[in-house]
Amino acid sequence: xxxxxxxxxxxxxxxxxxxxxxRRKINHCISMGILPSHIKDGTSIMLxxxxxxxxxxxxxxxxxxxxxxxxxxxxxxxxxxxxxxxxLSKGKLQRTSTGQYLIRGFVLCLDVDGKPINYQNERTFxxxxxxxxxxxxxxxxxxxxxxxxxxxxxARHKENKEKARQQETxxxxxxxxxxxxxxRAPKTLKDYNGIIKNQLQPYFKATLIDELTLEHIQKFAKxxxxxxxxxxxxxxxxxxxxxxxxxxxISAFPYDKVKYPRYEGKGSKPKQPLTKEEIGLLLGxxxxxxxxxxxxxxxxxxxxxxxxxxxxxxxxTINEDNSIVVDVSKSWGLTDCGMGTKDxxxxxxxxxxxxxxxxxxxxxxxSAKANAKCKYIAPNKANTAPIDSNNFRKRNLxxxxxxxxxxxxxxxxTARHSYISQCIAQHVPPALVANQVGHVxxxxxxxxxxxNVTDTAEAFRNFSIV
Numbered sequence: 001x002x003x004x005x006x007x008x009x010x011x012x013x014x015x016x017x018x019x020x021x022x023r024r025k026i027n028h029c030i031s032m033g034i035l036p037s038h039i040k041d042g043t044s045i046m047l048x049x050x051x052x053x054x055x056x057x058x059x060x061x062x063x064x065x066x067x068x069x070x071x072x073x074x075x076x077x078x079x080x081x082x083x084x085x086x087x088l089s090k091g092k093l094q095r096t097s098t099g100q101y102l103i104r105g106f107v108l109c110l111d112v113d114g115k116p117i118n119y120q121n122e123r124t125f126x127x128x129x130x131x132x133x134x135x136x137x138x139x140x141x142x143x144x145x146x147x148x149x150x151x152x153x154x155a156r157h158k159e160n161k162e163k164a165r166q167q168e169t170x171x172x173x174x175x176x177x178x179x180x181x182x183x184r185a186p187k188t189l190k191d192y193n194g195i196i197k198n199q200l201q202p203y204f205k206a207t208l209i210d211e212l213t214l215e216h217i218q219k220f221a222k223x224x225x226x227x228x229x230x231x232x233x234x235x236x237x238x239x240x241x242x243x244x245x246x247x248x249x250i251s252a253f254p255y256d257k258v259k260y261p262r263y264e265g266k267g268s269k270p271k272q273p274l275t276k277e278e279i280g281l282l283l284g285x286x287x288x289x290x291x292x293x294x295x296x297x298x299x300x301x302x303x304x305x306x307x308x309x310x311x312x313x314x315x316x317t318i319n320e321d322n323s324i325v326v327d328v329s330k331s332w333g334l335t336d337c338g339m340g341t342k343d344x345x346x347x348x349x350x351x352x353x354x355x356x357x358x359x360x361x362x363x364x365x366x367s368a369k370a371n372a373k374c375k376y377i378a379p380n381k382a383n384t385a386p387i388d389s390n391n392f393r394k395r396n397l398x399x400x401x402x403x404x405x406x407x408x409x410x411x412x413x414t415a416r417h418s419y420i421s422q423c424i425a426q427h428v429p430p431a432l433v434a435n436q437v438g439h440v441x442x443x444x445x446x447x448x449x450x451x452n453v454t455d456t457a458e459a460f461r462n463f464s465i466v
Contacts, residue, residue: 088107091104328352
């Protein structure tokens, strides 16, 4: 006879889970107001048929839809609620490509959501008979309730995972996302992690993901006023928020409309190329310096500093007419194992750079090569590796520029700007300039580098429209 009231044990039998799982789910339903509190009498719990259906619909939809019509139309005749228990699949035997067998689709039990938990093969079986014996053993053990604890373990794992997810801070998520997704270069990761540590983490601290608001983001943006890292901080923040929205962790909100301050400090303005006169002053100062050939090479090729530092003497060819060919195929910078040789910025950066006949540079390179104690063309004083680019920029170029009265911010990249600007000023076709310096196309040449190297009056000296 179908009973009027059902215990935790009855429901555990019906759902093929253990009693602890059922009790936990019922208590949750009571706390959420889905089931009334009076179904509990001390330590015992009893549900009527209507409450059973409510409980199953909420927690075990597979079981609910299996028995719903039968229970609702059943007129309390003979039988038991367990007669409607859904049958668990016995799976099938599958032959592998090697002639062995596996058990596929065998259901051990149902999880807390009524979804099947399948048997996982620990090994393959040599014969079909051996696999069949194992399946019969599993059927017997399942009938004895041996696998009911599996559902409880899965439930606890899900609950712990969900708790950890709910307690995950925005910064923890950001650090994991930045460091473990994408293919970011070691130098990029170092920069990003520095900004997270120094700017984002002190502001967001222990803020949980669910606590993020547009107002919160806007206040952070304002906190960056006067800091040079505004653009990178914004990039890191928005990439992380994009990922959170894309993964469904948060709802979309218009964080891309947040207003960020403009940085007006040192280095905020585009680097100005040097004029021919300023380049001459700088090169003249380095006459006789052990790195004179290297500084000349920077201004005569427009190479990126990493590309220039990675050059070895095998990459330099000096022709009879004093023209020079430089094979650029690698870069020097931060790698996973520290400073070392790595790939160039992109595939277009692998190139052959041509320097027209330049006797002074040809002589400098020949002399430096003859006296070289290291394969690199710009070795450190110990002759063990290339020079440190940061020290070179600060202790050489910037300080020397100040001594010479050059007010521009002079860095190794200034040499690149100056080279490209001189090419444009002297009417070298932009497409050839792009190939020479390793740009993908001429867009950057036109947008950034094509700057006047003379004043306005000089530029329009021979201009006429009539």
